[in-house]
Amino acid sequence: MATTTAPDRAARSGFLLELYRSALGKKYLMAVSGLVWLGYVLAHMIGNLKLYQSPEAFNGYAEFLRRLLYPILPESGTLNLLRLVMITALVVHVVSAYQLTQMNRRARPQRYEGPRDYVVADFAARTMRWTGVIVLLFMAYHLSDFLLGWVNPAPAGATLYEKVVASFSSVPIAAFYLVANVALGFHLFHGVWSLFQSMGWNNRRFNHLRRSLAIGFTAVVVGGNLSFPIAVQLGIIA
Amino acid sequence: MNLTLRVWRQAGPTAPGRFETYEANGVSEDSSFLEMLDGVNEELVAAGEEPIEFMHDCREGICGTCGMMINGQAHGPQALTTACQLHMRTFSDGDEIVVEPWRAAGFPIVKDLVVDRAAFDRIIEAGGYVSVETGSAQDANLIPVPKESADLAMDAAACIGCGACVAACPNGAAQLFTSAKLMHLNSLPQGQPERSERTVAMVEVMEEHFGSCTNYGECEAACPKGISIDFIAAMNRDHRRALVRNRRSA
Ligand code: HEM
Ligand code: FES
Numbered sequence: 166m167a168t169t170t171a172p173d174r175a176a177r178s179g180f181l182l183e184l185y186r187s188a189l190g191k192k193y194l195m196a197v198s199g200l201v202w203l204g205y206v207l208a209h210m211i212g213n214l215k216l217y218q219s220p221e222a223f224n225g226y227a228e229f230l231r232r233l234l235y236p237i238l239p240e241s242g243t244l245n246l247l248r249l250v251m252i253t254a255l256v257v258h259v260v261s262a263y264q265l266t267q268m269n270r271r272a273r274p275q276r277y278e279g280p281r282d283y284v285v286a287d288f289a290a291r292t293m294r295w296t297g298v299i300v301l302l303f304m305a306y307h308l309s310d311f312l313l314g315w316v317n318p319a320p321a322g323a324t325l326y327e328k329v330v331a332s333f334s335s336v337p338i339a340a341f342y343l344v345a346n347v348a349l350g351f352h353l354f355h356g357v358w359s360l361f362q363s364m365g366w367n368n369r370r371f372n373h374l375r376r377s378l379a380i381g382f383t384a385v386v387v388g389g390n391l392s393f394p395i396a397v398q399l400g401i402i403a
Numbered sequence: 404m405n406l407t408l409r410v411w412r413q414a415g416p417t418a419p420g421r422f423e424t425y426e427a428n429g430v431s432e433d434s435s436f437l438e439m440l441d442g443v444n445e446e447l448v449a450a451g452e453e454p455i456e457f458m459h460d461c462r463e464g465i466c467g468t469c470g471m472m473i474n475g476q477a478h479g480p481q482a483l484t485t486a487c488q489l490h491m492r493t494f495s496d497g498d499e500i501v502v503e504p505w506r507a508a509g510f511p512i513v514k515d516l517v518v519d520r521a522a523f524d525r526i527i528e529a530g531g532y533v534s535v536e537t538g539s540a541q542d543a544n545l546i547p548v549p550k551e552s553a554d555l556a557m558d559a560a561a562c563i564g565c566g567a568c569v570a571a572c573p574n575g576a577a578q579l580f581t582s583a584k585l586m587h588l589n590s591l592p593q594g595q596p597e598r599s600e601r602t603v604a605m606v607e608v609m610e611e612h613f614g615s616c617t618n619y620g621e622c623e624a625a626c627p628k629g630i631s632i633d634f635i636a637a638m639n640r641d642h643r644r645a646l647v648r649n650r651r652s653a
Pocket of ligand 1: 192193195196197198199200202203206258259262265266293294296297298299300301352353355356357359360361363364615616617618
């Protein structure tokens with residue numbers, strides 16, 4: 166195999182660039198960035214359970230996040246670092262998704278004309294590109310709602326708790342949150358299973374547990390997220 | 404049994420294709436799908452028409468030459484079965500059957516149901532072999548092979564390279580084929596010296612011709628030899644390790 170040039174090329178560009186150059190590498194980075202966001206959505210859901218405790222607990226939690234590791238780092242310092250990590254992961258995830266989708270369109274330019282049924286690919290797997298985009302749009306709205314306050318119906322100066330209640334009291338907004346989180350659920354259901362393949366975490370003794378993990382993780386995160394707008398609508402959180 | 408066939412006819416690589424309808428009458432339930440097509444072709448030839456081109460060789464499910472989309476499924480509706488081994492008893496009298504070639508950018512159509520699978524050969528050329536000294540045969544059992552490795556390599560080596568995985572994949576990806584060929588050699592002691600180079604080189608050529616894996620699992624379901632997508636995960640792992648290793652040694 167004297168003709169292979171891959172090692173030289175790997176030496177020239179950085180390891181990450183070399184990895185990114187291949188589709189396998191892009192998929193790997195999607196899995197890693199997906200994992201980062203999985204950690205985020207789980208922590209986000211658990212943190213928001215404080216809505217059920219009291220307005221003070223919930224607002225205090227937001228304050229706690231702002232002062233994380235203070236005074237080692239300046240106020241909001243840790244939070245901003247985390248934000249940078251999340252934004253980087255999101256950009257890597259979305260750009261890879263776009264490039265791989267383009268590659269796949271090129272690789273299969275012509276559809277089958279006959280009846281073509283999927284044998285095992287489930288709805289979640291086939292709609293990753295749609296659910297991903299819905300989640301992205303949702304994120305934009307969500308940040309404008311609670312972080313920036315642009316589209317939040319609460320009066321100026323409202324606490325975060327009041328903003329949440331104001332938003333979720335509106336039926337269309339609550340409904341939108343429900344739809345977006347169901348989309349997230351489908352994304353997680355396939356993503357959590359899929360990342361084991363992309364990471365190469367393959368062990369015949371444990372492989373059968375991957376699906377159960379995906380179902381469990383999705384149920385916990387989406388179940389929690391769905392409960393907040395429903396609880397506001399039902400007056401449990403007010 | 405009597406059947407209606409809708410078959411993709413295309414005179415050449417760049418010619419426009421279309422479906423033609425044929426009646427296949429008096430088909431024996433015990434005949435294979437290819438024998439049924441042979442019968443249709445005999446009638447076409449007798450009528451002075453061009454027969455339907457399709458690929459075949461062993462007709463016993465071991466060479467991987469045959470392959471076509473039958474009612475939207477690679478090699479037809481029966482699991483773990485090549486088109487040549489598919490019996491007509493899988494169908495019912497009066498059925499309409501749609502027959503198409505594999506469709507993928509990596510498999511350009513040559514004629515009718517015949518596609519050019521040379522891209523698979525390019526992948527093998529890139530590293531699907533082990534380099535050995537020629538000369539007198541070495542003593543048996545000089546290289547101990549653990550039973551588990553032998554079994555794993557054998558499972559991977561069951562791949563007959565028919566291309567059903569690519570045909571069934573909505574992304575036109577060749578991950579199942581490439582990973583089987585890779586892990587066949589990467590599982591064995593004989594494959595270790597070139598493991599990293601082989602992995603990077605074969606993946607690189609694969610990506611020149613085919614799409615990317617979204618873990619649909621359609622390939623595994625379509626594979627007449629039951630190759631597992633576990634091999635794809637193993638390939639992903641080996642590829643990453645190979646990039647790290649090649650970088651370190653460079
Ligand atoms: C909370 C946010 C998100 C999480 C937790 C998440 C998680 C994941 C995970 C774990 C995977 C599987 C990766 C793999 O197979 O290795 C994945 C795949 C995917 N994600 Fe996301 N994702 C998120 C947001 C997004 C967004 C915003 C988009 C696009 C706009 C997106 C598009 C995709 C696509 C298209 C795939 C399939 C890629 C492929 O198989 O080629 N995701 N996601
Ligand atoms: S003709 Fe050899 S496998 Fe079908």
